[in-house]
Amino acid sequence: MVAVVRSLMVLLLAQVLLEGATGLIPEVGRRKYSESGKQTPEQSESFLNEFELRLLNMFGLRRRPTPSKQAVVPQYMLDLYRMHSANGDHSTKRPKSMGKHADRAASKANTIRSFHHEEAMEALASLKGKTTQQFYFNLTSIPDEELITSAELRIYRDQVMGAAALNTNSKNSSTSDSGPAGGFHRINIFEIFGAPATHGGEPLVRLLDTRLVQDSLSRWESFDVSPAVSQWTSGKGHNHGFMVEVLHPEEGEKNGEHAQRRSRHVRVSRSLHQDQDSWPQARPLLVTYGHDGRGDSVLHTREKRQAALRKQRRKQQHKASCKRHALYVDFSDVGWNEWIVAPPGYHAFYCHGECPFPLADHLNSTNHAIVQTLVNSVNSNIPRACCVPTDLSPISLLYLDEYEKVILKNYQDMVVEGCGCR
Numbered sequence: 001m002v003a004v005v006r007s008l009m010v011l012l013l014a015q016v017l018l019e020g021a022t023g024l025i026p027e028v029g030r031r032k033y034s035e036s037g038k039q040t041p042e043q044s045e046s047f048l049n050e051f052e053l054r055l056l057n058m059f060g061l062r063r064r065p066t067p068s069k070q071a072v073v074p075q076y077m078l079d080l081y082r083m084h085s086a087n088g089d090h091s092t093k094r095p096k097s098m099g100k101h102a103d104r105a106a107s108k109a110n111t112i113r114s115f116h117h118e119e120a121m122e123a124l125a126s127l128k129g130k131t132t133q134q135f136y137f138n139l140t141s142i143p144d145e146e147l148i149t150s151a152e153l154r155i156y157r158d159q160v161m162g163a164a165a166l167n168t169n170s171k172n173s174s175t176s177d178s179g180p181a182g183g184f185h186r187i188n189i190f191e192i193f194g195a196p197a198t199h200g201g202e203p204l205v206r207l208l209d210t211r212l213v214q215d216s217l218s219r220w221e222s223f224d225v226s227p228a229v230s231q232w233t234s235g236k237g238h239n240h241g242f243m244v245e246v247l248h249p250e251e252g253e254k255n256g257e258h259a260q261r262r263s264r265h266v267r268v269s270r271s272l273h274q275d276q277d278s279w280p281q282a283r284p285l286l287v288t289y290g291h292d293g294r295g296d297s298v299l300h301t302r303e304k305r306q307a308a309l310r311k312q313r314r315k316q317q318h319k320a321s322c323k324r325h326a327l328y329v330d331f332s333d334v335g336w337n338e339w340i341v342a343p344p345g346y347h348a349f350y351c352h353g354e355c356p357f358p359l360a361d362h363l364n365s366t367n368h369a370i371v372q373t374l375v376n377s378v379n380s381n382i383p384r385a386c387c388v389p390t391d392l393s394p395i396s397l398l399y400l401d402e403y404e405k406v407i408l409k410n411y412q413d414m415v416v417e418g419c420g421c422r
């Protein structure tokens with residue numbers, strides 16, 4: 001019963017269907033809708049507006065997001081979506097760059113958000129064989145009720161070509177020149193928790209994560225920044241941003257110029273790179289994993305759905321009796337494809353059919369429904385039990401919010417898995 005009340009969408013959809021509209025979400029002005037003949041265009045428009053408002057509300061949004069054409073959907077979010085999505089390609093492998101950390105984090109989260117830093121607020125310094133970059137990620141779009149369980153800062157680095165040549169002061173030492181035996185550099189990630197004591201001095205920082213990386217590889221590095229982000233979002237600490245430090249231990253102070261050149265291979269600032277085209281997909285990314293206290297984790301969506309589908313297949317359905325019917329919700333019908341990145345639509349299904357006396361076992365009814373059906377057989381003033389969803393499952397949506405932040409979120413009770421007479 002509770003599930004039925006909560007599944008506002010399914011109820012509304014079923015209503016639309018029973019009223020005879022052909023599409024799930026009828027388009028305003030389209031003939032196919034006006035042909036249904038039950039509502040005037042004004043009525044259907046206000047119904048649609050109401051419907052959309054309710055759905056957005058259910059999604060925790062105040063209005064329909066209208067992202068610009070420049071909005072960038074990070075590849076990592078698409079990979080996460082494919083991995084966790086119930087509708088996704090089941091053969092999808094886990095992204096190569098994805099750390100164990102993210103896997104574990106996602107198993108507890110139902111909302112994954114991604115952020116780019118505010119470039120107007122970055123501060124870059126390069127001296128004595130090290131480069132420091134201060135970042136600020138604006139996290140104010142995370143709602144208060146969302147508990148951040150973990151966060152990762154992802155930084156891309158390019159392979160350093162002829163890495164070892166830089167070590168030997170440009171002398172041509174072909175022996176150590178090539179191959180994977182290049183140099184190393186260290187990447188340190190700090191939380192900034194206070195302003196510097198003197199103007200232009202280094203800020204007060206605390207080390208969050210560190211890694212020694214090989215120059216000869218191009219790949220994403222993921223750093224655990226959970227302690228800082230969960231403090232900021234829970235209001236226990238103020239967000240002063242992160243500081244990233246790139247160190248070249250074997251070069252030291254005497255070779256600052258080379259150090260700087262090498263820092264360009266760690267993508268921390270647009271200003272350090274010639275290759276501006278790749279910047280939107282190679283810039284640093286902060287990814288938060290959170291839970292708003294509602295429903296399953298993103299990871300469990302797919303497992304639950306598959307289990308339910310197996311269960312469903314085992315059941316033989318009778319012809320006109322209460323059962324599940326196909327119903328595809330196409331987001332482009334209401335123009336939602338502008339802000340919902342994936343999926344383009346989904347199979348929502350609906351329940352319809354007779355609940356005849358006597359109720360068969362597979363109709364998954366309650367004692368009450370059996371009694372009501374029994375009474376109906378002798379007194380037709382009492383209606384039969386109703387064919388309703390008895391089992392619903394969630395879906396994952398990848399979408400852009402009103403601040404153009406990319407979010408992967410799990411929504412409860414979106415898909416009918418089983419019907420029954422209640």
Ligand SMILES: *[C@@H]1O[C@H](CO)[C@@H](O)[C@H](O)[C@H]1NC(C)=O
Pocket residue numbers: 118138139140403
């Ligand atoms: C963070 O984003 C919000 C919403 O866009 C904005 O109101 C606020 O000023 C931003 N804060 C900073 C420090 O940029």
Ligand SMILES: *[C@@H]1O[C@H](CO)[C@@H](O)[C@H](O)[C@H]1NC(C)=O
Pocket residue numbers: 172174177
């Ligand atoms: C440097 O070494 C490369 C092979 O690694 C060689 O082709 C090149 O001619 C050398 N250059 C000089 C100036 O010795």
Ligand SMILES: *[C@@H]1O[C@H](CO)[C@@H](O)[C@H](O)[C@H]1NC(C)=O
Pocket residue numbers: 364390391417418419420
């Ligand atoms: C039947 O009802 C039970 C109890 O509500 C529910 O847990 C189960 O998922 C239902 N099964 C189907 C196939 O609808």
